[in-house]
Amino acid sequence: MVILPLKMQGATAHIRKKRLVGPVDITITADGFTIIMGPNGAGKTTLLRLMHGLQRCSGGLVEWAVPHAKAREKQAYVFQSPIMMRRRVVDSIAYPLRLRGLSASAARATARESAGRFGLEKLLDSWAPMLSGGEKQKLSLARALVIEPDILFLDEPCANLDGRAIREIEAILRDAQAAGTRIVMSTHDMGQARRLAQDVVFMYDGKIHEHTAADAFFTSPTTKEAHAFINGDIVE
Amino acid sequence: MNSISQGFWDAWGLILTFDPDLYEIIFLSLQVTVSAVIIASAIGLPLGAWLAVNRFRFRRYAIAILNALMGLPPVVVGLFVYMLLSRAGPLGGFGLLFSPEAMIIAQVIIITPLIASISHQTLRDLWAEYHDLLISMNATRMQRIRALLWDGRRALLTAMLAGFGRAIGEVGAIMIVGGNIDHATRVLTTAIALETGKGNFAFAMGLGLVLIMLAVIINLLIHALGKTERASTW
Ligand SMILES: Nc1ncnc2c1ncn2[C@@H]1O[C@H](COP(=O)(O)OP(=O)(O)OP(=O)(O)O)[C@@H](O)[C@H]1O
Ligand SMILES: [Mg+2]
Numbered sequence: 230m231v232i233l234p235l236k237m238q239g240a241t242a243h244i245r246k247k248r249l250v251g252p253v254d255i256t257i258t259a260d261g262f263t264i265i266m267g268p269n270g271a272g273k274t275t276l277l278r279l280m281h282g283l284q285r286c287s288g289g290l291v292e293w294a295v296p297h298a299k300a301r302e303k304q305a306y307v308f309q310s311p312i313m314m315r316r317r318v319v320d321s322i323a324y325p326l327r328l329r330g331l332s333a334s335a336a337r338a339t340a341r342e343s344a345g346r347f348g349l350e351k352l353l354d355s356w357a358p359m360l361s362g363g364e365k366q367k368l369s370l371a372r373a374l375v376i377e378p379d380i381l382f383l384d385e386p387c388a389n390l391d392g393r394a395i396r397e398i399e400a401i402l403r404d405a406q407a408a409g410t411r412i413v414m415s416t417h418d419m420g421q422a423r424r425l426a427q428d429v430v431f432m433y434d435g436k437i438h439e440h441t442a443a444d445a446f447f448t449s450p451t452t453k454e455a456h457a458f459i460n461g462d463i464v465e
Numbered sequence: 466m467n468s469i470s471q472g473f474w475d476a477w478g479l480i481l482t483f484d485p486d487l488y489e490i491i492f493l494s495l496q497v498t499v500s501a502v503i504i505a506s507a508i509g510l511p512l513g514a515w516l517a518v519n520r521f522r523f524r525r526y527a528i529a530i531l532n533a534l535m536g537l538p539p540v541v542v543g544l545f546v547y548m549l550l551s552r553a554g555p556l557g558g559f560g561l562l563f564s565p566e567a568m569i570i571a572q573v574i575i576i577t578p579l580i581a582s583i584s585h586q587t588l589r590d591l592w593a594e595y596h597d598l599l600i601s602m603n604a605t606r607m608q609r610i611r612a613l614l615w616d617g618r619r620a621l622l623t624a625m626l627a628g629f630g631r632a633i634g635e636v637g638a639i640m641i642v643g644g645n646i647d648h649a650t651r652v653l654t655t656a657i658a659l660e661t662g663k664g665n666f667a668f669a670m671g672l673g674l675v676l677i678m679l680a681v682i683i684n685l686l687i688h689a690l691g692k693t694e695r696a697s698t699w
Contacts, residue, residue: 283600283601306601308597308601312597314595314612324602324612328604328608
């Protein structure tokens, strides 16, 4: 069962009468690697939350190919600031499997197996809230991928990482994509966007200003805000 | 001054020689209070978790009532339970007045709001932390509550210990509904009141020492729990 495509039509998010994002029209098809870019406060996080169903839609539609409850089971989300459960690393990675009814020992075995891929094998018995910022990011990613989701949302997953860790994570994301996971990710890192993106969504003031193939976006952006953003100018 | 220090040494003598009268009272106290803590926790912990996770219309009022109940004067609780259990009262038929069960009921009423309120506060904070993650992972309502209760277990134990501390040192309600009957409903606090009145300082002080030691142990345990929370050893 593949839950994609995801279709948003006129989707809007409000908090107490204030418009945060929208109206947004976008379709996320089954293949690809989408990068969301834009200045601080442009609405990247809100757009991701809207797609994932964490942010309530105040208008318009957000539709998956299957009912929402079914679609939810095949999605995973990596938060901008990692949320660590008060458990050991191995149990944190195992938790999504436990929620799906796996026994504690089976879930732990899978968690142990997958930890190596994320450089967490030495930390399996550490207490998750005590990890360093970068280790927390890696744990978040391991926890998200352990369920082999159809789609993975990532909100600036490399914000606290050094160059080497960034390369490792990018490799993991490419592998996940090759294994059939659709990826939608926000980032501020222009180099990373160039390396990973197949298509780019450029957010500005709560709206999608551009949604184009990556090459087109970086070589010939159509709006002046995107142009300024790519050139590293300050976008007002 | 002399009689106080004399009483102090006599008290230690009673404790160290395992004076049967003294230990009967200690055991009854523990029996009553441990039972009350177990029952109050069975009600208060899930109630606290439920209040932390659910958003409903009268939630604010429910919490306000809980906090108000926490401040109930124990003597008034005693009076209330007495009226319930007295022969003419609605539960008079059970013949529970002046029994350990009556004391347990009174203590449960006194500490359930305390345990529910403390667990609500910590679980609410934990829920604020976990909310997005557990929603994102599609955890069911039951799974959310279980995750909170498990990951918040130290705080919940702290709440139970606080309830124990409050119940073991309580005297007013216990006196009214238990009646302080020798070999039946005489517990640490009521015995201290009685023995002091009779001028039997050694015995009263022995009881007092035990009560103080219990309080110290409880506080040490609470402190140790806070430490394992920070060091995250279990
Ligand atoms: N809960 C909220 N209440 C009020 N305003 C909010 C709330 N959440 C977000 N906003 C506002 O919505 C706008 C978009 O925020 P969002 O977090 O989506 O931006 P972003 O593009 O992710 O920014 P950043 O790059 O800094 O992460 C901001 O102006 C923000 O202040
Ligand atoms: Mg953001």
